[in-house]
Amino acid sequence: MNNSRHRNTFSQLEIRQVKKRNLQSWFLSMPSLIWLTAFFAVPYLIVIIYSLLVSDIYEVKFLFTLGAYREILSGAYFKPFFLSFRLALITTLFCIILGYPVAYLIARSSEKWKNILLVLIIIPFWTNFIIRIFSWRIFLSTNGMLNEALLSMGLINQPLEIIRTDWAVIIVMVYVYLPYMILPLYSVIEKLDFTLLDAAMDLGASERKAFFKVTLPLSREGIFAGSILVFIPALGAYIIPQLMGNQNSLYIGQIITYKIKNIPRNWPVASALSLIMLIIIAVILLTGFSIYQKRKFRRMDEAR
Amino acid sequence: MRRALEEIRIEHLTKSFDGFVAVNDVSLTIKPGELYSFLGPSGCGKTTLLRMIAGFETPLTGRILLGNQDITQLPPYKRQVNTIFQNYSLFPHMTVYENVAFALRIRKLPNPEIDARVREMLQLVKMEDQAAKYPNTISGGQKQRVAIARALINKPKVLLLDEPLAALDLKLRQHMLIELMNIHDAVGITFIYVTHDQSEAMSISDRVAVMNQGNIIQSGPPDDIYERPASIFSAYFIGDTNLIPAEVTSIEEDYVDLKCQAGGQDSFEIDSTFNIKPEVGQKLTVSLRPEKIAVSRTKPTELDDINVIKGVIEDILYLGTHTQYIVKVGNLKFRVFDQHKRVYFDEAALDWEEPVWLFWHDTDSWLIDEVTPAGLDVGEINVFERPIQMSRGGKRIPRSE
Ligand SMILES: Nc1ncnc2c1ncn2[C@@H]1O[C@H](COP(=O)(O)OP(=O)(O)O)[C@@H](O)[C@H]1O
Ligand SMILES: [Mg+2]
Numbered sequence: 001m002n003n004s005r006h007r008n009t010f011s012q013l014e015i016r017q018v019k020k021r022n023l024q025s026w027f028l029s030m031p032s033l034i035w036l037t038a039f040f041a042v043p044y045l046i047v048i049i050y051s052l053l054v055s056d057i058y059e060v061k062f063l064f065t066l067g068a069y070r071e072i073l074s075g076a077y078f079k080p081f082f083l084s085f086r087l088a089l090i091t092t093l094f095c096i097i098l099g100y101p102v103a104y105l106i107a108r109s110s111e112k113w114k115n116i117l118l119v120l121i122i123i124p125f126w127t128n129f130i131i132r133i134f135s136w137r138i139f140l141s142t143n144g145m146l147n148e149a150l151l152s153m154g155l156i157n158q159p160l161e162i163i164r165t166d167w168a169v170i171i172v173m174v175y176v177y178l179p180y181m182i183l184p185l186y187s188v189i190e191k192l193d194f195t196l197l198d199a200a201m202d203l204g205a206s207e208r209k210a211f212f213k214v215t216l217p218l219s220r221e222g223i224f225a226g227s228i229l230v231f232i233p234a235l236g237a238y239i240i241p242q243l244m245g246n247q248n249s250l251y252i253g254q255i256i257t258y259k260i261k262n263i264p265r266n267w268p269v270a271s272a273l274s275l276i277m278l279i280i281i282a283v284i285l286l287t288g289f290s291i292y293q294k295r296k297f298r299r300m301d302e303a304r
Numbered sequence: 305m306r307r308a309l310e311e312i313r314i315e316h317l318t319k320s321f322d323g324f325v326a327v328n329d330v331s332l333t334i335k336p337g338e339l340y341s342f343l344g345p346s347g348c349g350k351t352t353l354l355r356m357i358a359g360f361e362t363p364l365t366g367r368i369l370l371g372n373q374d375i376t377q378l379p380p381y382k383r384q385v386n387t388i389f390q391n392y393s394l395f396p397h398m399t400v401y402e403n404v405a406f407a408l409r410i411r412k413l414p415n416p417e418i419d420a421r422v423r424e425m426l427q428l429v430k431m432e433d434q435a436a437k438y439p440n441t442i443s444g445g446q447k448q449r450v451a452i453a454r455a456l457i458n459k460p461k462v463l464l465l466d467e468p469l470a471a472l473d474l475k476l477r478q479h480m481l482i483e484l485m486n487i488h489d490a491v492g493i494t495f496i497y498v499t500h501d502q503s504e505a506m507s508i509s510d511r512v513a514v515m516n517q518g519n520i521i522q523s524g525p526p527d528d529i530y531e532r533p534a535s536i537f538s539a540y541f542i543g544d545t546n547l548i549p550a551e552v553t554s555i556e557e558d559y560v561d562l563k564c565q566a567g568g569q570d571s572f573e574i575d576s577t578f579n580i581k582p583e584v585g586q587k588l589t590v591s592l593r594p595e596k597i598a599v600s601r602t603k604p605t606e607l608d609d610i611n612v613i614k615g616v617i618e619d620i621l622y623l624g625t626h627t628q629y630i631v632k633v634g635n636l637k638f639r640v641f642d643q644h645k646r647v648y649f650d651e652a653a654l655d656w657e658e659p660v661w662l663f664w665h666d667t668d669s670w671l672i673d674e675v676t677p678a679g680l681d682v683g684e685i686n687v688f689e690r691p692i693q694m695s696r697g698g699k700r701i702p703r704s705e
Contacts, residue, residue: 198360199393201380203407204458213410217397 044278051271057264068268072276077255084252087166087241088234091173095181095230096223098174103185103222104215107192118186121179129176133243136172137163140244168244173234180233181226188222189215224292232281252277309336310371310461312357312494317366319352326352328518330366334496335510339488341497343505344515345541350498351390353515354464357496358387370461386455387464391471392447394439400426400450401435407458425453428490445476452487462494469504481508502542506530514538530593532579536674539591546597546638548590549675550574552582559666562590566634574611576669589672594641596668599629601654603661612663617654629654631662638662 051068053060106117124132139145140162147159162168192215200210238253245251250258252273259270312334319327327349334340342350355361357368359380368376375383386407394403402409404425408418426432429449439447448468455463468484469477485508488495499505505512506526513523514537522534526542533539536547550562559575560582566572576590604610615638619630629640640662654660 193393195389195391195393196395198380199387199389199395200406201360202358202385202387203454204381204410205406206379206381209410213406214395214397220397 047271047274050267051275053268055264055266055268059265060267068266068272071269072272077252077273080250080252080255083249084235084237087169087173087237087251088231090170091177091234092181092227092231094170094174095178095226099178099181099185099226100219100223103182103189106182106186107189108194114190121182124179130239130243132176133172133240136168136175137243140168140171163244164246166245166249169237169241172240172244173237176240177230177234180229184225184229185219185222188219188225192218224288228285228288231284235281236277309492309494311336312462312496313367313369314357315367315369317353317356317368318364319349319356319361320364325518327356327363330518330520332513332520332523334494337492337494338510339485339495339497339508341499341505341509341512342515343499343502343512343541344521346500348515349518350500350515351466354387354466354496354498357462358385358464359383384458384461385464386458386460386462388448388451388455388466388468390466390468392439392451394447394450394454396439398438399435400431400437400439400442403439403450404453404457406454411458421457422453425457428456428487429453444472445480448472448480452484456487456491460493462496463491465495465497467499468497469499470501477504484508506542512542514541516541532670533591533672536589536591536672539670539672544594544639544641546590546592546594547672548592548636550588550590552584552586552588555582555584560671564590564636566636570634572613572633574613574669575609575666576611576671577667578671580671580673582671587675589674591670591672592638592664592668594628594639595626595643597638597640597662597664599631599640599642599654599660599662601658601660604663609666610663611666611669612661615660615662617656617658617660620654620656629660631660633662 050060052064052066054063054065054067055061102121106114106121109117137144141147142159142161142163144163146162147156150156151159162171196214196218197210200214201207205213236253237251238257241249241251241254242257256270256273259266259273314330314332314334317327317330318325330353342353344350352361356363359375359378359382363376366376367374370384375385395406398406401422405418405422408421422435423432426435429452431446431449431453434442434446434450439450442450451468465484469480472480481504484495497505497508509526511524512526512529514521514529516537522529522538529538529542533542533545539545539547548564550564552560553563553573554561555578558577560578562574562576564572564574574590580588582588598604604612613633615631615633617629618632618637621628621630626641626643629638629642631638631640
């Protein structure tokens, strides 16, 4: 608004300078543009093209068709989609329930303890992902440590069949994705003004009510960020269901892999499945953000 | 909204943090409906005392009684006491309306009742038209009002205010101070007001407790503390004063003769009425308020009951409502306030380094039975050679040639 008043007072020199600056900013943004084109746009273009082709035994035939989409929309892949969503949802929920108290505890500890605890949260990342999953297999297996311990304590008479169930998948999913929930939650809770809790209690709220009326709503941003970080990768999970689950409940990540791995290969269906996943995730993210933004703007509008 | 009022009795309250005693054996009684202030320098334990009354800190020893009920161990949410926090602590995720409604929502009152009471409160603090705004979009003064409405809506028996005006600028502070007094009159409940600003405490309070290092030094109505300070600390902290070390030389029926040391061999004699029972030879401190001293280049003629001493003007500070002179008597520096009235003295303005007479009525000095200021760091605040305070704003009169 302010600029428009001054626009016609630009001299030739200034215009030249602005042009030069535009050129500079183009030049400086080149690396990221190249990066995005090479690693995002081109691969997805290939995926889009492949999803429109016809499958052959090993490769594809360059005939354009919507066959892959028709196959998917006929409902043949409803179950893996459903399982994947259920898994992502349960994983996210457990991560919130388990992660929140931990994040809260870290945020309220003394400076020294904060750093120690944060390092402890991050340490698992230093160990190879596959090795950590195999450790869980050993731990949860029929003759594994967990069962032996429970048996020797007399808590159970027969070994629990955890390994190769959906529960085994959920346990390891939660284990792997928990830090992604804790860290954003921590950063939000740490900034929270805890005298607000005093204020709530002063006004008659018990500790529990103060938590639900003040602390929890004020950590919404952390829950939102953590949920995105957990939900989206959990939706496409492949390795954990593959190593911990069973072949009766196949998740979408596994289906996509099988479509490519098993002969005859079906590149078009795998590509189309990936794209549909991408669209679903994009829709979820965009609705999430727009609800969030709307709330923020409403807050600002009402203030006027 | 008046309700049965109850007095607050604080008995031998002590609180320490890791061995550091923040509040030391404090006892006091606050009358129903009173506006009572805790006044003291930063770190003297005012907030800690207030937080114990609110229920956020548990005292080490002692009791707090509200009426006949011992509330010492009650959690904050079970006390009929509400607080206005130092930084207001409004809930940022709620509108002004919801902030004010909070206490009633917790009690799950029916919506129409909540609405009626919130509107009433917002009206009391003149914020009806801001109900839909969020705290981060209103000004400091408005936040203050919301905090007051929020704290009062639950009809507490006592309202605690922790330096409520400290975050506001001077003009707004004076305005809000009057507003707070009006609100106090309107709701009629007991207010406990914490501040480090003596002028604030003086103007708003029914009674003041002067605190230092966790102790209550003196309590009483503001004028009482100002006119009759019980210790050097009170005299120093409330208002400006001259503190003169003195020794009792003789005692008459209604006054004492005092010999005041002015450094080295210098000394001068004054008379004073006495408020403590002095003994001959006793060493004490005389407190003499700057506005009670007259300054003139001519010696007063009427000398009955008047002390007259001779000094030299060392500094002149024009302060609008009055001029402050620093007058040197021996090694002592007297602070003298002279109002700009030309009714009494038909003389030209006093000048730098001019010899002058200081005189005051002997009922205007006040004896304090202390030689060294208890609780005051003498090194930090040299009682007898205090720096000139510019706090009230003023312009130094330049030395004329
Ligand atoms: N939670 C606490 N832990 C340790 N020391 C504290 C705590 N609260 C207050 N103190 C100490 O107690 C003293 C009094 O503090 P406070 O009551 O806040 O003073 P005031 O409000 O008069 O400025 C200060 O020295 C402060 O450092
Ligand atoms: Mg304080």
